[in-house]
Amino acid sequence: MAAAPPVFRSSFLSSQPLPHNHSSTTYIPTSIRATATSPDQPPAAPLKHRRPADENIRDEARRHTSSHNFSAKYVPFNADPTSTAESYSLDEIVYRSRSGGLLDVQHDMDALKKFDGEYWRSLFDSRVGKTTWPYGSGVWSKKEWVLPEINSDDIVSAFEGNSNLFWAERYGKQFLGMNDLWVKHCGISHTGSFKDLGMTVLVSQVNRLRKMNKPVVGVGCASTGDTSAALSAYCASAGIPSIVFLPANKISMAQLVQPIANGAFVLSIDTDFDGCMHLIREVTAELPIYLANSLNSLRLEGQKTAAIEILQQFDWQVPDWVIVPGGNLGNIYAFYKGFHMCKELGLVDRIPRLVCAQAANANPLYLHYKSGWKDFQAVKAGTTFASAIQIGDPVSIDRAVYALKKSNGIVEEATEEELMDATAQADSTGMFICPHTGVALTALIKLRKSGIIGPTDRTVVVSTAHGLKFTQSKIDYHSKEIKDMECRYANPPVQVKADFGSVMDVLKKYLLSKDTKLH
Numbered sequence: 134m135a136a137a138p139p140v141f142r143s144s145f146l147s148s149q150p151l152p153h154n155h156s157s158t159t160y161i162p163t164s165i166r167a168t169a170t171s172p173d174q175p176p177a178a179p180l181k182h183r184r185p186a187d188e189n190i191r192d193e194a195r196r197h198t199s200s201h202n203f204s205a206k207y208v209p210f211n212a213d214p215t216s217t218a219e220s221y222s223l224d225e226i227v228y229r230s231r232s233g234g235l236l237d238v239q240h241d242m243d244a245l246k247k248f249d250g251e252y253w254r255s256l257f258d259s260r261v262g263k264t265t266w267p268y269g270s271g272v273w274s275k276k277e278w279v280l281p282e283i284n285s286d287d288i289v290s291a292f293e294g295n296s297n298l299f300w301a302e303r304y305g306k307q308f309l310g311m312n313d314l315w316v317k318h319c320g321i322s323h324t325g326s327f328k329d330l331g332m333t334v335l336v337s338q339v340n341r342l343r344k345m346n347k348p349v350v351g352v353g354c355a356s357t358g359d360t361s362a363a364l365s366a367y368c369a370s371a372g373i374p375s376i377v378f379l380p381a382n383k384i385s386m387a388q389l390v391q392p393i394a395n396g397a398f399v400l401s402i403d404t405d406f407d408g409c410m411h412l413i414r415e416v417t418a419e420l421p422i423y424l425a426n427s428l429n430s431l432r433l434e435g436q437k438t439a440a441i442e443i444l445q446q447f448d449w450q451v452p453d454w455v456i457v458p459g460g461n462l463g464n465i466y467a468f469y470k471g472f473h474m475c476k477e478l479g480l481v482d483r484i485p486r487l488v489c490a491q492a493a494n495a496n497p498l499y500l501h502y503k504s505g506w507k508d509f510q511a512v513k514a515g516t517t518f519a520s521a522i523q524i525g526d527p528v529s530i531d532r533a534v535y536a537l538k539k540s541n542g543i544v545e546e547a548t549e550e551e552l553m554d555a556t557a558q559a560d561s562t563g564m565f566i567c568p569h570t571g572v573a574l575t576a577l578i579k580l581r582k583s584g585i586i587g588p589t590d591r592t593v594v595v596s597t598a599h600g601l602k603f604t605q606s607k608i609d610y611h612s613k614e615i616k617d618m619e620c621r622y623a624n625p626p627v628q629v630k631a632d633f634g635s636v637m638d639v640l641k642k643y644l645l646s647k648d649t650k651l652h
């Protein structure tokens with residue numbers, strides 16, 4: 134039997150046309166086949182010629198357009214996959230099925246299955262960390278699985294994704310007795326949250342629709358701060374008007390200033406997120422404003438790439454657990470979908486167990502889970518430091534329940550004190566996480582305590598936003614200014630007089646508390 138050709142990384146890979154009716158089980162495009170034949174020698178990659186000086190990366194991509202027969206369409210969520218009764222082109226403006234249910238983007242899996250898992254792993258691996266348009270993005274490096282039919286020229290990307298999978302060595306060891314704990318830093322991103330992953334897809338599709346002269350005058354969302362930041366940045370980059378509905382006084386200053394700076398039309402509305410969501414749905418039904426919340430299933434196609442990326446970063450080994458903070462509940466489903474696609478297409482042989490973590494003050498999914506998935510009841514979400522998940526009536530509840538059932542998943546909750554303590558502990562080991570990540574860490578602490586998650590289980594906590602967006606909560610905690618909270622891990626600055634003796638006194642006291650050798 135002929136050996137499969139060895140593979141090397143090449144940024145030319147992105148330009149390779151994928152063959153139709155391919156039959157071999159380990160097809161590797163010719164440009165990524167090794168030229169060296171000896172197994173002892175690393176294969177020599179052909180040098181890529183620098184593009185002409187007057188050409189940019191989009192122009193370069195235009196020269197290398199590939200042809201394939203992958204496609205995707207909208208179908209009612211959780212519909213029978215063999216049923217063709219109701220489906221919509223992605224070029225239609227539709228957010229709900231005929232019966233009013235959620236939609237899902239369904240890929241032509243038969244076309245994707247013409248290529249085996251090894252093919253997809255090699256293709257995706259070959260694109261990481263390059264500047265080739267648009268594959269340098271962690272989202273668009275999986276373009277065939279995201280929006281296969283969009284022209285690369287229509288893509289609006291900030292080379293999002295490819296975020297750090299951080300080994301939480303000290304936090305894991307010190308607080309949880311774990312040695313294989315990882316934090317997927319989705320918030321170390323263009324606008325500081327995982328929303329960039331979905332927004333590049335949605336705004337790219339809008340860009341395409343506008344070029345097709347579809348009636349889209351602007352793009353709108355309701356937001357607890359991160360969706361609006363991502364929407365306004367991607368729209369600004371493409372010159373598309375964005376409109377954001379924000380609950381007045383319920384998001385952080387850092388989040389509020391993002392859409393303002395990016396030139397969005399910002400409405401500060403005297404209601405909560407659920408109220409804003411209700412309003413934007415009514416408005417987008419009346420006006421030619423395209424809905425950018427995750428009710429729109431396009432968003433989840435981008436967000437699912439974070440799951441694929443985690444597998445890729447582990448060299449396609451599957452972690453045991455992935456813990457995701459949940460609010461409007463699109464992301465937990467997006468993670469499930471990414472993992473499930475990798476299994477279905479043969480990149481991995483199983484999927485991790487998923488945990489969705491909610492703030493106890495905004496916990497409709499947790500209550501639903503605890504009731505044994507009986508009737509779902511929306512709640513009035515209370516104030517939480519994890520303000521981006523202060524959501525009582527999540528639009529993707531059905532998607533979340535589906536994802537959790539299919540992944541043998543668990544739902545946990547975190548009180549305000551628990552989430553703030555977990556955040557402070559994580560920060561004390563060198564991270565700088567947002568309170569939502571503190572919610573996810575609390576879930577992990579609880580599941581470790583109950584023994585459900587074992588000390589050697591490979592576990593990934595998804596960090597959804599950058600801690601710098603939530604500095605006020607950290608200031609309040611470290612100055613012990615939170616009512617009814619002990620703030621046990623507060624580390625306030627020491628006020629000291631500006632003289633040598635006073636400085637020496639406090640320093641000696643500090644050093645003695647750290648090291649008994651000084652006694």
Ligand SMILES: Cc1ncc(COP(=O)(O)O)c(C=O)c1O
Binds near residue numbers: 459463464597
């Ligand atoms: C920082 C952050 N974490 C977590 C979430 C929850 O994601 P989802 O709404 O998809 O459940 C959101 C938004 O809701 C968020 O902005």
Ligand SMILES: N[C@@H](CCOP(=O)(O)O)C(=O)O
Binds near residue numbers: 355358360361463
């Ligand atoms: N946390 C979100 C809430 C809206 O979620 P979406 O995913 O449905 O847009 C935000 O930042 O606005």
